[in-house]
Amino acid sequence: MKHAIALLIKFAMVTVILEIILLTFTNLEFWNIFWISVTVSLLTYLLGDIIILSSTNNTLAIIADIGLSFFLIYMFNYIWFDSEVTFVSCLAASILLGIGEQFFHKYVEKNVYHKTTYA
Structure with a gap:
């Protein structure tokens, strides 16, 4: 259940950011951006948050999430011509x-x- 809640939070964050940026600067429609958000949320959660964040640190996980997000968003150019x-x-x-x-x-x-961080 913890992963489901975290994934929903991530999906909401990704959807809001992509709707603002991509609706403003591209000719994509809401549903196109919705499917990009689903893809980015699922793959970055699985790879960036479950695999990389759990085994390394926050900085590497953020870099991986940025790179993977960039790649996935840009690859949708080849899906919708x-x-x-x-x-x-x-x-x-x-x-x-x-x-x-x-x-x-x-x-x-x-x-x-x-995980708890101690100061």
């Missing part, structure tokens, strides 16, 4: 997702992995 996600809009969305991941990873470490 009538759309064009520009390099700049893809980069902006990925960087904003990376900023959001900073806070999301703290949530995951505390509530999913039960």
